[in-house]
Amino acid sequence: MPYFDAASSAPLHPVARQALQASLDEGWADPARLYREGRRARMLLDAAREAAAEAVGCRADELVFTTSGTRAVHAGVAGALAGRRRVGRHLIVSSVEHSSVLHAAEVHEADGGTVTQVAVGRTGVVTPEAYAAALRPDTALACLQSANHEVGTVQPVAEVADVCREAGVPLLVDAAQSLGWGPVVGDWSLLTASAHKWGGPSGVGLLVVRKGVRFAPQGPADERESGRAAGFENIPAIVAAAASLRAVQAEAAEEAVRLRELTDRIRARVPEAVGDVEVVGDPVRRLPGIVTFSCLYVDGETLLHELDRSGFSVSSGSSCTSSTLTPSHVLKAMGVLSEGNVRVSLPSGASAEDVERFLQVLPGAVAGVREKLGAPAPETAVRGDFLVVDAVGKLCPIPVIELAKVIGDVPVGGTVRVLADDEAARLDIPAWCAMRGQEYVGEEPADQGSAYVVRRLA
Amino acid sequence: MPYFDAASSAPLHPVARQALQASLDEGWADPARLYREGRRARMLLDAAREAAAEAVGCRADELVFTTSGTRAVHAGVAGALAGRRRVGRHLIVSSVEHSSVLHAAEVHEADGGTVTQVAVGRTGVVTPEAYAAALRPDTALACLQSANHEVGTVQPVAEVADVCREAGVPLLVDAAQSLGWGPVVGDWSLLTASAHKWGGPSGVGLLVVRKGVRFAPQGPADERESGRAAGFENIPAIVAAAASLRAVQAEAAEEAVRLRELTDRIRARVPEAVGDVEVVGDPVRRLPGIVTFSCLYVDGETLLHELDRSGFSVSSGSSCTSSTLTPSHVLKAMGVLSEGNVRVSLPSGASAEDVERFLQVLPGAVAGVREKLGAPAPETAVRGDFLVVDAVGKLCPIPVIELAKVIGDVPVGGTVRVLADDEAARLDIPAWCAMRGQEYVGEEPADQGSAYVVRRLA
Missing domain, CATH: 3.90.1150.10 (Aspartate Aminotransferase, domain 1)
Incomplete structure (x- = not known):
């Protein structure tokens, strides 16, 4: 039964399982305590931090363990923005970031900050020039994924990091999809990742903040993990995450x-x-x-x-x-x-x-x-040399199917107006035109939803 | 090698270990996905939620899993305060709450809210009357632990819940120390707990919000756990937490x-x-x-x-x-x-x-x-019928030791002035007087630190 959704969550790597089981006996105590169970827990935690830092390519004291990649992103974005609040409250993200980044941007905006979404090309890639154009004197932070989670496109992180560095703006890299394949190259400032994406256990994320980056943790104070990740540490899972990251990178x-x-x-x-x-x-x-x-x-x-x-x-x-x-x-x-x-x-x-x-x-x-x-017959009404397809109330992909069925019924040069109120039509009708060599004329307001106008070219 | 610090963290219960290992193979996938690995993960998560809810004494849809007790407290306090923001921004906590509650209160205060700390008696217990006196028309939330984590004192939760209920104020109960001993009795509104305190794994907390309680989750949006606990669910640990809670309560x-x-x-x-x-x-x-x-x-x-x-x-x-x-x-x-x-x-x-x-x-x-x-000799200087002990720069317990050494050197009715700048002296010198039947006269400002005046009675 093949599982082909590793980008959502990967099955537990054998090394992760082994490390988890081995540390259940020693990793349950509070690493802040000075008695022997606490000291053993602290040793496991310190060793895991060293191992993970080596795999990331950072210093151990720059890396904290969070409880998920999402939490690492939320804490990283909030802390970096707060750390540079005196500079300004402008945040840059790409338009194809993971929802955790976009949701962090939303709360920043709701709280009075400003956000610029950098557009991507048709392959999903950003350009360093687009980041350079988005940078402002009040930019506090820029975010860019190392690689996209839906389409796999690798982003030019090193180039974007250089552009940001020149402007004195820290770059946070969401490396959730790529860290198992190797360290993220480039002069980034913050990095986040998620263990269950590389075959580590659930419940572990990484947040790396390079020395010298201004960072002010948000939320209630908590002394654990340098004050950057509240709550009791899940040491067996952390040990398993670090061990499997090294194993996965070695096989990468x-x-x-x-x-x-x-x-x-x-x-x-x-x-x-x-x-x-x-x-x-x-x-x-x-x-x-x-x-x-x-x-x-x-x-x-x-x-x-x-x-x-x-x-x-x-x-x-x-x-x-x-x-x-x-x-x-x-x-x-x-x-x-x-x-x-x-x-x-x-x-x-x-x-x-x-x-x-x-x-x-x-x-x-x-x-x-x-x-x-293919079954439903389109409701069409002939009006001169154009056709109207009424797909109001019909969901994707029906509007496009009905368009395809009638395009041959108008003469070349004639038009089809597709009436639709499904949001996806706005994206899919132009895409269909590009694939079929037909002309997408544009969108017009209609009684319900919009009219999408297509001219037959072939 | 006896471990007597279960209130910090308990060793993994055998049932937790068994459940954790059994669910590693089935609990790693994303429970939001519709394919079979996702459905299996969802089933495990749903079953764990049912089991935990039964152990708490609430409905399954009132309970979400967080990544720690601390996170449950932070999310619970912030969400409950935001949910009742229109009523006001006054928060009541006891003065002996866990630091996670007090830290959540601190950020509320820093953000412009007001906080009342309810005092406790010498055994660490609060009274319902004290909570009643603290309630105000603008009180948004009250918090009370079910039992104290440092001294074990059980609080009158049911009585305090009644007082709050009458005023229309929700009560959040931090049940971290007691949930393994049984459900929290009383008409509370929110409840938090931590699995590693009852022998469950690290990385799991509970947040219960009763139906009808106004609650507005804070922080970036995230669809997981009813929007109340961001980040990918750690299902094997959740399964282990729920299974061990039932086991521990059965043995309680x-x-x-x-x-x-x-x-x-x-x-x-x-x-x-x-x-x-x-x-x-x-x-x-x-x-x-x-x-x-x-x-x-x-x-x-x-x-x-x-x-x-x-x-x-x-x-x-x-x-x-x-x-x-x-x-x-x-x-x-x-x-x-x-x-x-x-x-x-x-x-x-x-x-x-x-x-x-x-x-x-x-x-x-x-x-x-x-x-x-006992070694250091006190620096004392006789001035009439009183003595001065200069313990400035000396840390607890030295000031009290030096006081005890010289109390016999003044006549009954005479006084000893202890000069000290260690914070603990303020607490420990009066306590020593109470234990020794001597009179604690009071504290006076001194050149460095304070002078604590003690009159010899016996």
């Missing part, structure tokens, strides 16, 4: 080559085998194990369900049918097709056989979903 | 009788065997496993070190010689002797033999410390 070079070959196969063969597919993310500067593609005329959640029935666990950035009714902010920021989105993220050790089987199962699963969704 | 009635008998022995025999000892905390309304006493003319940290060398791990609320130079806020609030303070907190399963051995070792350890400290 070899495993990266193997997984990259497997994801290359998926990148190359899915468009052929499935049709009407857009593979998204940078084809070269990307994490070894992640590949993401979107399938026209497919609802992502139904496809995930079909794949789960066939034994494949993958995830999707298109949640058209989930409770939120909005497609992933990452795909939106990239301006790519979001419908029928599938993210395959291979865990360490994923087998070539399983990937081959996935490539055999996928086309049938997509075809099945498309067949089911 | 029998174990309580056994431990109470052991702590009664300590309460009765330490004063006889050691001399010049004040046993603190309520003799009856107290937790079964905790007993705390203070030894005159002893420095707590040195005594702890001696006991550690003899194989006993205990802790102390008197940190005269630690970095902070202030005695425990709990002992201070109770107005009891703080010097030479020792807290014995027996873990589940502590043996009578170990307790007997402790009672044999303790008198020698105390005598040894007293002998070492």
